[in-house]
Amino acid sequence: MLVREKDMDFIKSIDNGEFEVWYQPQINMLNEKICGAEALVRWKEKNGNLISPSEFIPDFEKDGRIIELDHLVLCRVCEDIRSARKENRKFGPISVNLSKRNAERKDTEKKIHDIIARYGIGTSDLLFEITESASDLSDGDQTELLVRRLRELGFLISMDDYGTGSSTLKSLADISFDRLKIDRSFISCIGNRRTDIILKSTIHMAKQLRAGIVAEGVETEKQVKFLKENGCYIAQGYYYYKPLPKEEYLCTCSCCLDNENRGEEV
Ligand code: C2E
Numbered sequence: 378m379l380v381r382e383k384d385m386d387f388i389k390s391i392d393n394g395e396f397e398v399w400y401q402p403q404i405n406m407l408n409e410k411i412c413g414a415e416a417l418v419r420w421k422e423k424n425g426n427l428i429s430p431s432e433f434i435p436d437f438e439k440d441g442r443i444i445e446l447d448h449l450v451l452c453r454v455c456e457d458i459r460s461a462r463k464e465n466r467k468f469g470p471i472s473v474n475l476s477k478r479n480a481e482r483k484d485t486e487k488k489i490h491d492i493i494a495r496y497g498i499g500t501s502d503l504l505f506e507i508t509e510s511a512s513d514l515s516d517g518d519q520t521e522l523l524v525r526r527l528r529e530l531g532f533l534i535s536m537d538d539y540g541t542g543s544s545t546l547k548s549l550a551d552i553s554f555d556r557l558k559i560d561r562s563f564i565s566c567i568g569n570r571r572t573d574i575i576l577k578s579t580i581h582m583a584k585q586l587r588a589g590i591v592a593e594g595v596e597t598e599k600q601v602k603f604l605k606e607n608g609c610y611i612a613q614g615y616y617y618y619k620p621l622p623k624e625e626y627l628c629t630c631s632c633c634l635d636n637e638n639r640g641e642e643v
């Protein structure tokens with residue numbers, strides 16, 4: 378399909394309200410309470426067909442539509458935080474995925490700043506996840522600059538899919554991330570001798586760097602036990618919750634959001 382046609386279809390899908398934002402809770406495993414959530418986009422076509430992000434995000438990354446989509450998701454998240462606040466309901470700090478392609482635009486920080494100001498949202502209500510595995514898409518210096526500017530604005534930044542990129546250690550050396558989010562591919566191999574060694578030293582290294590650490594894709598009790606024993610206390614995964622539509626997430630939050638820990642590192 379031509380890029381222009383794709384753009385037209387994309388705009389039509391936005392206008393039709395086909396993009397939804399779901400929330401996957403993140404758990405403080407020390408007290409089993411929710412300490413935040415990740416916002417995950419869902420594309421629900423008019424006929425009700427649900428398209429998973431893995432089917433369209435790579436394409437959107439390639440042609441740049443991801444930038445508009447990320448801003449749309451951020452607006453939705455801000456709107457959801459604001460409406461929950463109005464109703465005095467708990468919501469928790471929300472992690473929003475930000476494609477590295479945003480680093481190519483000089484006005485990204487301004488746009489983000491304008492969006493949160495429009496909705497009256499504070500920087501502590503949000504966290505940005507930037508994936509390191511997409512590093513080939515954009516220049517490392519641009520990403521470093523974007524992370525630095527967003528941190529200057531007061532946002533916490535998480536390195537997403539930690540361990541899967543071709544230059545993980547280089548990115549870590551060059552860029553100050555507040556959190557490392559260990560990719561599911563490592564968590565699913567817990568129990569494998571080599572993976573266990575890598576995970577233990579990653580958790581230790583994160584602590585030395587004063588970065589928080591989050592385990593993604595936690596599915597079993599054995600994984601929970603290993604992570605807790607080795608000092609990683611924030612988890613996201615099907616063992617606890619799958620991504621939930623907003624209302625379901627709100628109901629879940631109202632009974633088990635951890636007020637003591639507003640997503641700060643444990
Ligand atoms: P991600 O950022 O690594 O997000 C985590 C993915 O793992 C989500 O898939 C989530 O549903 C899935 N997941 C979480 N826990 C488990 C588990 O225990 N087991 C298994 N098997 N899967 C689990 P999802 O929602 O399909 O998203 C896929 C990817 O699409 C995300 O990976 C992210 O890279 C991208 N994505 C989603 N929403 C956005 C967005 O708004 N902006 C951008 N730029 N990317 C997004």
Ligand code: CA
Binds near residue numbers: 415506
């Ligand atoms: Ca993510």
Ligand code: CA
Binds near residue numbers: 537538560
């Ligand atoms: Ca991942």
